[in-house]
Amino acid sequence: MIEVRDLKKRYGFKKVLNGVSFTAKKGEITCLIGINGTGKTTILKSIMNLTPLHSGEVLIDGATLNKHSYEKIAYIPDAITMLPSMRIADAMEFMSDFYKNWNQERANELLGFFKLKAEDRISQLSKGNTMKANMLLGLAMDVDYLLMDEPFSGIDIFSREQIANVFTSHLVEDRGVIITTHELNEIEHLIDKAVLLDEGRVIKEFNTEDMREQEGMSVVDVMREVYNK
Numbered sequence: 290m291i292e293v294r295d296l297k298k299r300y301g302f303k304k305v306l307n308g309v310s311f312t313a314k315k316g317e318i319t320c321l322i323g324i325n326g327t328g329k330t331t332i333l334k335s336i337m338n339l340t341p342l343h344s345g346e347v348l349i350d351g352a353t354l355n356k357h358s359y360e361k362i363a364y365i366p367d368a369i370t371m372l373p374s375m376r377i378a379d380a381m382e383f384m385s386d387f388y389k390n391w392n393q394e395r396a397n398e399l400l401g402f403f404k405l406k407a408e409d410r411i412s413q414l415s416k417g418n419t420m421k422a423n424m425l426l427g428l429a430m431d432v433d434y435l436l437m438d439e440p441f442s443g444i445d446i447f448s449r450e451q452i453a454n455v456f457t458s459h460l461v462e463d464r465g466v467i468i469t470t471h472e473l474n475e476i477e478h479l480i481d482k483a484v485l486l487d488e489g490r491v492i493k494e495f496n497t498e499d500m501r502e503q504e505g506m507s508v509v510d511v512m513r514e515v516y517n518k
């Protein structure tokens with residue numbers, strides 16, 4: 290389980306995280322939801338220790354972040370970090386050289402799943418295919434937890450559906466996923482837990498199935514209730 294405890298973060302004088310706490314379990318998809326600028330990316334970067342925190346802590350399977358944590362967790366940012374001149378095959382080779390938990394077999398399977406060609410150059414990929422290549426590089430890692438920042442942002446409905454399908458496939462299996470979004474349409478049915486954020490705070494955290502069964506409310510219903518106040 291990933292436990293995020295009372296994260297506080299400022300950029301200069303601007304408070305971005307005002308005491309964020311939530312948990313994300315293995316085998317579940319946890320979705321961080323909030324409008325632009327609420328701090329979703331900052332939370333993911335904090336979990337990965339990519340940005341210094343003012344206070345708070347993150348525990349991965351009960352332990353504070355240490356060098357072994359990175360063998361358990363992969364971060365898929367909202368833009369591909371490989372050089373545009375690289376072919377997808379070069380990017381895969383780079384990952385294989387760099388990370389010992391790179392799984393080439395899964396990477397090859399993901400190529401087929403996303404209908405990508407290994408010989409294509411990153412600079413020549415469409416936006417949707419760039420996002421799929423980006424996801425491939427993260428999903429092919431043998432890790433217990435995946436953090437995905439806005440995987441559906443700005444891409445067409447067919448690519449969004451294709452990416453959504455990956456969540457129900459064995460390629461995600463029983464891993465723990467934290468995903469951020471400000472649009473829920475394609476993934477509402479996939480998520481196990483919703484964490485609603487506003488101005489750097491968690492304003493509601495709930496299990497989506499329980500909410501449906503006990504209150505008869507979808508995630509979008511809860512969002513309308515919470516954000517339209």
Ligand SMILES: Nc1ncnc2c1ncn2[C@@H]1O[C@H](COP(=O)(O)OP(=O)(O)OP(=O)(O)O)[C@@H](O)[C@H]1O
Binds near residue numbers: 305325326471
């Ligand atoms: N490096 C930085 N320096 C200063 N301010 C920053 C920096 N990075 C982010 N911010 C500010 O912190 C706030 C939270 O940003 P963050 O990217 O975490 O939000 P977000 O919820 O992921 O937004 P989006 O949905 O647009 O991706 C924003 O107001 C943003 O302008």
